[in-house]
Amino acid sequence: MPSSPVRIGVVFGGASGEHAVSIRSAITVINALKEGDNQDHFEVVPVYIDQAGRWWPERIANGVLKQRQPPADESLPQPLPPAGFRSLPIDNDRVDVWFPVLHGPNGEDGTVQGLFTLMGKPFVGSGVLGSAVGMDKLAMKAAFAAAGLPQVPYVGLNAADLNHPERQNKLIARIEAELGYPCFVKPANMGSSVGISKARHRDQLLAGLQEAARHDSRLVVERGVSARELECAVRGRQQLKASVVGEISFDADWYDYDTKYTDGCSQTLIPAPLPAQVSAQVQAIALQACTAVHAYGLARVDVFYDENSGDIWLNEINTLPGFTSQSMYPMLWDASGVALPELVAQLVHTARE
Ligand SMILES: Nc1ncnc2c1ncn2[C@@H]1O[C@H](COP(=O)(O)OP(=O)(O)O)[C@@H](O)[C@H]1O
Ligand SMILES: [Mg+2]
CATH class of the missing domain: 3.40.50.20 (Rossmann fold)
Structure with a gap:
């Protein structure tokens, strides 16, 4: 029947x-x-x-x-x-x-x-905890740090501190000493690179902080690295599985809003041209990142890879990644042997487990 x-x-x-x-x-x-x-x-x-x-x-x-x-x-x-x-x-x-x-x-x-x-x-997808921690870049970084995962150095701050000259000066001094330039200024809760800027000197840092503060009261500043941008898809719950690793390449200084959403400005390479051992390392970090924030069901984990030093830094986790026909998440699974119809069926199956 x-x-x-x-x-x-x-x-x-x-x-x-x-x-x-x-x-x-x-x-x-x-x-x-x-x-x-x-x-x-x-x-x-x-x-x-x-x-x-x-x-x-x-x-x-x-x-x-x-x-x-x-x-x-x-x-x-x-x-x-x-x-x-x-x-x-x-x-x-x-x-x-x-x-x-x-x-x-x-x-x-x-x-x-x-x-x-x-x-x-x-x-x-993820429950309340994984979704909330994954969304807030400060909470996410704290969870990654607690799990001992590699990240670029960063400083977290409250936008309210920018209204107190003394506190602001202290923070600027700390950012310059610990991170240096260039650095990236981000609102903790956004997406699509909105509110993010790259600061090459103090004036840009101050302007970037003001801009980020228009989007959120929680801000993060990170050391800027020059690195390739890799992404790995994850699915499952009892047993998390990682996809092949993909790469985003783009004709721009960094992956800002316009580059993300203007046709022809960025390309995806699937699988990313990488030594097998680097792919395996990225996959392992992607799974650990999910565990660190309690994400499951589906997630896309983005990392920076410096091919000169061999360093891999975790950038972020997206617990409901883009799912258009041109999005990395379904394309990474397709390249891993899981076509779209099977993928969505599996996602539903995992939810019912
Ligand atoms: N620390 C960093 N060093 C170099 N580039 C960075 C750094 N942080 C962010 N970027 C650039 O900014 C882009 C957007 O940052 P990200 O933290 O991924 O924000 P979003 O959540 O909006 O995607 C990244 O894809 C990368 O190109
Ligand atoms: Mg991103």
Whole structure:
């Protein structure tokens, strides 16, 4: 007797700067959940979160997927409810597994994971802890440091300290002594390189701190390194598995917002041209990074590799990495022998374990 299909609640969009990418990721995930054998095993129930954080039911979600872009406010039911989450637009009992396809704040950071946990339903990806720690660069670095993982030297600070000349001077002195120039200034909670700048001297450092402080009250400054940028995909829970290692190469000084999102500015190399022993080291670090922040289900771990010194530094973990057809995460698994339909089926399977 055929078993009834598993109903997957795919939540996408979100009140985040990465809203548009999330729509593209959701299209890829949903198509894969309907491809080949998957169509007999899964039934997709899409739920859309608009940029103001309102949750919309299937009918509106399907319209967004079809248009491949956010709806105009006028096309939504009027009067528009207040911004933010009010209640689930569908019955929780209609869903067997939730699949958040959300990037950045309000989705990748543990908030939605907390809601799913309270609703008592399995969901794809990390829980509250791994999502929250993975999102906040300061918390993430502290967890990596506690696990003894290699990172570039950094200084964490509160934006409020910039309003006290004495405290600010002390911090600048510490950054210059411990990190030097160039250094990278980042808001702790963002993504897509938003709010990040490279400082080559004190004036740029001060300007960079002001800019980063516009995005977050928690900031981090890191020693700038000149290194190749490698990425490794992870999946599984009881047993975490690492994909082949990929590389991002780009025609720019660093991988800033424009380079990330302008066609033709960056290339992905899969697998990265690396000695086997370096790939193995990156894979081992990727798995350790997941364990350090308690991430599981899926994650992409990014590292810097200095081929002159042989040093590998952990840069960051993304607990809900980009999932468009052009994204590293699905491409790394494809190159590792796990095609997209099998990948999404495995992610759901892991969530139900
Ligand atoms: N310490 C560093 N040294 C050299 N380049 C860096 C450093 N930190 C960040 N970068 C550059 O900035 C990019 C974005 O930084 P990252 O911390 O990955 O932010 P995001 O979470 O927005 O992707 C990196 O891909 C890299 O090109
Ligand atoms: Mg990054």
